[in-house]
Amino acid sequence: MKPTHIAIQDTVILLDLLQAALITPAFQMSFTYCITDFVWAWLEEEHRQQLQPYIKLGKLLVVECTPEDSEAIGELLSLHPRFTMEECSVYYVARTNEWPMLTSCKCLYTWVYVPPMQLLNITWLFKQLLTQASLTKKAALEAIDRLVLVNPRLRVECAALKRAWAK
DSSP states (O other): OOSEEEEEOSSHHHHHHHTTTTTTHHSSSEEEEEEEEHHHHHHHHHHHHHHHHHHTTSSSSEEEOOHHHHHHHHHHHHHHHOOOOHHHHHHHHHHHTTOOOOSSHHHHHTSSSOOOOOOOOOHHHHHHHHHHHHOOOOHHHHHHHHOOOOHHHGHHHHHHHHHHHOO
């Protein structure tokens, strides 16, 4: 079953998509990306302006956290101090709504969340871009190269993805 909503763990993913010129194909896919108001507030105004059209189209949902949500998020933060408030807020909203969560790099993808949830990574995203956004393999490979330039932490995953596609 394909998800209808995908929670985006942090601002890095959105910034990577913007800087690697992948934002338009990413928002052509069949699901709605979701972030919290904590993540939205963390973005610079320029980036919020670039993302505003996708909010209007219903492709990016900014979930407003209630005071009760904020209290639960604070409890999560105390249990998982390696995460930021923004990351805990997205985890909380994703878990509450049973949405999978897209993580920005392998180190976050391999962290253990309690309770566990479905985590998606950059490899999954590129497979979706090829099938749902009708991105050609050549365009995807070029996009991978751009992505590694803007976020070197993704180089290992991106290199593995390129090797897999070369077979």
